[in-house]
Amino acid sequence: MRLLINKIVLGLSTLSALIGLGFLAWILITLFIKGLGSFHFSLFLNDLIDGGLRNLIVGQFILAGIAAAIGIPLGMVAGIYLQEYGRSRYAGLIRNLSDIMMSAPSIVIGAFVYAIVVVPSGGTSGFAGAIALSIMMLPIVINTTDNMLSLVPRELREAGIALGASKYRVILDIVIKAAKVGIMTGILLAFARIIGETAPLLFTSETSNYFSLDLSESFPSLTVSIYDLANEPEESSRDLAWAASFILTVLVLTINLTGRYFTRNKKR
Amino acid sequence: MEKIFRNLAFSSASLVFVILIGIFITLFLASKDSIDEFGLGFIVNPNWNTEISLSNPNANMDMDMDMDDSSASDDMMMLDDEDDMPAEADTMLFDEDVKDTFTEYGGLVPIVGTLLSTIIALVFALPIAMGIAVFLAEIAPKNIAYPIGIAIELLAAIPSIIFGMWGLYYFAPIVADLVGGYQVSLLTAGLVLGVMILPFMAAITRDSMNTTPDVLKESAYAMGATKFEVIKDIIFPYSKVGIIGSIILALGRALGETMAVAFLIGSIFTLPSSITDPTISIPVAMANNFGEAAGLGESSLFYLALILFIISFAIISIAKLYFLRGAK
Numbered sequence: 001m002r003l004l005i006n007k008i009v010l011g012l013s014t015l016s017a018l019i020g021l022g023f024l025a026w027i028l029i030t031l032f033i034k035g036l037g038s039f040h041f042s043l044f045l046n047d048l049i050d051g052g053l054r055n056l057i058v059g060q061f062i063l064a065g066i067a068a069a070i071g072i073p074l075g076m077v078a079g080i081y082l083q084e085y086g087r088s089r090y091a092g093l094i095r096n097l098s099d100i101m102m103s104a105p106s107i108v109i110g111a112f113v114y115a116i117v118v119v120p121s122g123g124t125s126g127f128a129g130a131i132a133l134s135i136m137m138l139p140i141v142i143n144t145t146d147n148m149l150s151l152v153p154r155e156l157r158e159a160g161i162a163l164g165a166s167k168y169r170v171i172l173d174i175v176i177k178a179a180k181v182g183i184m185t186g187i188l189l190a191f192a193r194i195i196g197e198t199a200p201l202l203f204t205s206e207t208s209n210y211f212s213l214d215l216s217e218s219f220p221s222l223t224v225s226i227y228d229l230a231n232e233p234e235e236s237s238r239d240l241a242w243a244a245s246f247i248l249t250v251l252v253l254t255i256n257l258t259g260r261y262f263t264r265n266k267k268r
Numbered sequence: 269m270e271k272i273f274r275n276l277a278f279s280s281a282s283l284v285f286v287i288l289i290g291i292f293i294t295l296f297l298a299s300k301d302s303i304d305e306f307g308l309g310f311i312v313n314p315n316w317n318t319e320i321s322l323s324n325p326n327a328n329m330d331m332d333m334d335m336d337d338s339s340a341s342d343d344m345m346m347l348d349d350e351d352d353m354p355a356e357a358d359t360m361l362f363d364e365d366v367k368d369t370f371t372e373y374g375g376l377v378p379i380v381g382t383l384l385s386t387i388i389a390l391v392f393a394l395p396i397a398m399g400i401a402v403f404l405a406e407i408a409p410k411n412i413a414y415p416i417g418i419a420i421e422l423l424a425a426i427p428s429i430i431f432g433m434w435g436l437y438y439f440a441p442i443v444a445d446l447v448g449g450y451q452v453s454l455l456t457a458g459l460v461l462g463v464m465i466l467p468f469m470a471a472i473t474r475d476s477m478n479t480t481p482d483v484l485k486e487s488a489y490a491m492g493a494t495k496f497e498v499i500k501d502i503i504f505p506y507s508k509v510g511i512i513g514s515i516i517l518a519l520g521r522a523l524g525e526t527m528a529v530a531f532l533i534g535s536i537f538t539l540p541s542s543i544t545d546p547t548i549s550i551p552v553a554m555a556n557n558f559g560e561a562a563g564l565g566e567s568s569l570f571y572l573a574l575i576l577f578i579i580s581f582a583i584i585s586i587a588k589l590y591f592l593r594g595a596k
Contacts, residue, residue, distance in 0.1 A: 006494035010407055016399025017408070017416060022468065023463050027434050074280045083279035091281070098284045103293075103517065103578065103584045105524020107276055107551040111573045112291045116556070117300045135287060135381075142284065168273040198552065199526035203558045218577040223429055227527065230433050243429030245430050256425045260418065 002250045028249075035246020040224045043247075048225060051236075053244050055211040059220030060248075062203060062213070063126060064195040067133030072187055079145025084171050087192025099226065102139040108225035109135050110200040118204060125157045126212075126219030140193065144186025148179040181262055188259030196252045198223035222248055286421035291577065299571035301564055302373060313374020316537040316553075317565065373568035375550075375575060379535045381454065382549040382576070385529060386522040386538070388458025391468045394515065400466070401473035402499055417474070432531030435460035440532060449544020459530055459548075461522050469518040475542060476510025477503050503558035513591030520584045524576065526551035550576045 042200050046052025078098075113132040118124055152175050160170035176183070198221075202209075206225035208217070222244055229241035274335075296303075306313065324434045389524045400420060404413045440456040449455065488498045504511070534546020535556050561569055 002494055002497070006496040009496040013399040016396040017403040017420075017585035019396055020287055020400050020420050020423065020466060021416065023466070024419055026438070027430065030434050030438050031430065055382055074283060075524050077277045078283065081281040085277055086281065087275060094281045094284050096585075097288055099579060100584045101284060101288055103520050103524075103580065105526070105551060107524065108291065108295070108573050108577045108580075109528045109555050111298075111554060111558070111570060112294050115294045115570070116290070137285075139284065142281075151354075155529075166270050192425060193276070196425075196429070198429045199555065202555055207496060210526040213456075222574075223427065224528075226429055227530070230429075230436075230531070241433065244353070245433060246425060249430055252425055252427060253422060256422065264548050 002234045004116070026120055030139045031242070031246050031249055033240035034239075035249075038243040039246060040188030040243075043243060047211045051240065053222065053225075053247065054242070055208070055220040056222040056225050056244065056261055057247065059126075059208070059223045060195060060222040062215075063133060063201070063219060063221060064130045066130035066215075067137050067194055068187075068191055069235075069237075070130070070134040071190075073244040074134075074147045075130045075141025076183070078138075079142045079149065080171055080176075082142070082151035084167070085094070098139040098142045099160070100186060101135075102143060103198075104119065106136060106197060106198040107202070110202055110204055113200070121216075124204060124206040125207050126215035126217070129201045129221065130215070130220055132200035132204045133197060136197060137194050141187060144190065145179075145183055148182035148186065149175060152178045177204050185259040185263045186215075188255055188262075192255040195255070196223065196248060198227055202227075216253065289415065292574075295570055295574040295577060299567050299574050302567035302571040304375065306568075306571075309479075310373070310375050310568070311379060311575070312376055314376040314539055316377060316568075318372045319529050356485040362416045369478050371564060373571075375568070375572050377539055378540060378548050378550045378553040378572055379575065381552070382412065382523060384454055384543070384547075385458040385461055385521060385549055388455060388543065389461035389465055390515070390519060392459055392462035393469055393518070397469035397518075398471060398472040398511075401477055403476040404450050404474045404561050405498060406472070406495065406503070409525065413494040417471075419587060420467045420470055424464075424471065427527075428464060428525060429527040429529040435528060436531040437462075444544075447537060447544065449542070450534065450546055452532055452546045453544045454533065454540050454547055455543045457529045457534075458534040458543075460528050461525055463481045464525065464528055464549060465522050468521060469514055472514035473507075476507040477591070479507045479510070482514055509591050513587045516583055516587035516591065519535050520580045520587065523583070524551060526555050530555050 001257075008266050009198045038177040042055045044057070045054060046068070047055040048084040078094075086094070110132055113135070114131055117131055121128070128241070156174055156178055157170055160174045161167070165173070201221050201224050205221050206222040207228065212218075212220055226241050226244045228247070229244070232238065277361060302310065404417050404420070408416060435456065436452070439460060440451040440453075442449045443459060444453075447455065483499055484502050484506065487504050493501070500501050530548050530552045531550055534551055535548050535552055536546055537548055537553075538545075540547040554569050555563070559571055
């Protein structure tokens with residue numbers, strides 16, 4: 001009897017792993033079939049107004065890139081503070097708040113940026129979208145840096161100090177270098193996450209049918225356009241949305257796997 | 269130099285604090301009109317964007333009666349939206365001339381929709397996530413557990429808008445065939461939400477199961493316990509706190525999810541009478557109505573955002589401070 005129950009439970013557990021994998025496979029296969037069916041290399045050459053996706057892909061990269069340019073340095077320096085300087089209760093508080101911020105609803109961050117950037121500046125803009133994404137990214141980078149620095153052995157720091165280096169030199173030249181791979185992985189995963197975000201961009205950057213590098217106007221966004229296209233009644237719009245989703249997913253999963261590949265090499 | 273760097277680091281860290289406080293204050297200020305107008309009654313009021321007549325002198329005294337009337341007309345309006353549009357426009361013009369009606373906003377429908385879809389997601393995802401975690405932590409040999417673990421984590425990396433599209437065009441029709449009802453409904457939205465939080469929940473649960481010391485497990489095996497008994501009596505009690513924490517974190521994530529739900533919940537402001545009915549959630553109400561809203565409508569959307577933020581803040585704080593404190 002005990003052995004029977006054991007077998008049943010283990011079977012159910014294996015079954016649920018198969019269900020999980022089944023969902024992943026189902027989604028990926030759907031994307032491949034629908035996405036590749038409407039995929040064409042001219043999608044990379046034309047803008048949305050001509051039935052292509054070029055402006056959207058470039059726009060999404062620019063938005064996420066600017067967000068990363070703001071979020072990565074701030075997040076890393078904040079993470080350094082938590083691990084290297086902050087032994088106070090204040091650092092503990094910030095660490096908890098940063099974790100909370102990481103799970104904050106992304107649409108609320110969109111609404112926040114709408115109120116503080118879009119309304120005062122008189123309209124949606126690429127800047128607003130990039131700011132919203134950088135707010136999403138900041139706590140993830142802080143968390144990664146904090147965790148990775150905590151793995152660096154204390155002796156390394158002591159050795160640096162013993163050589164007469166000042167504390168910030170020790171941090172920048174020794175501690176960060178030791179934790180480099182882990183931090184880079186975390187940053188790549190964070191980038192993969194924000195480049196696929198839609199909700200914070202809906203009313204900050206919106207999207208645009210035209211190619212644009214002007215961050216003070218509504219800015220082309222791949223994800224927001226997928227949402228718009230998928231809701232349109234014409235079959236052709238939806239096919240384009242599938243092709244765009246396919247490109248987005250390949251992009252996100254590639255960045256994600258690249259990040260994991262680094263840590264795997266490090267571990268061996 | 270040392271001082272400059274230290275201060276720079278301190279200010280970057282404080283930025284987190286400033287942004288969070290900023291979100292609270294901004295949302296509060298932006299929703300102030302709506303809070304002043306509707307107060308806390310907003311939370312239990314099922315009407316959204318409904319005309320309330322003030323010409324009746326008893327209107328203010330007799331709110332109950334008024335609300336009944338308006339919810340009836342509300343239902344009708346939702347059923348054939350397009351036919352009612354011109355009539356609505358007329359009354360709005362009429363409004364400005366006479367000012368004997370005003371538009372009422374209440375948050376009950378999106379709040380209920382958010383909570384119910386989250387509960388459905390949890391009920392669906394919880395057993396499967398536990399199964400996956402047990403499989404990865406205890407059953408599968410290392411060389412199988414590693415790639416499957418990565419695959420499950422990749423499922424978590426897929427952008428939520430993809431879940432929405434897949435859910436609407438491929439998953440929902442099958443669910444609707446099986447259980448009946450509408451393709452866009454609380455049920456299909458909740459299930460897709462469940463698929464989304466599944467990998468997240470499984471990953472954290474697996475990690476906390478992996479913290480169980482091998483010595484404990486080995487002692488139990490040595491006494492003749494089966495794998496299931498070890499899992500039930502040793503691993504679960506040991507990692508219980510972490511598992512509950514992961515469930516609450518997943519709950520927080522499901523509450524705020526926008527895009528996957530937006531495709532599937534139907535986006536209408538009516539209370540569902542069964543789980544196969546369409547309704548709306550807070551994030552979806554914001555995503556779909558923010559663009560057109562102005563004045564009191566926009567302010568009420570901010571009020572909803574504030575409520576959502578407070579709920580998720582509270583839930584995540586509980587998970588972090590109480591259950592996952594030992595995790596770091």
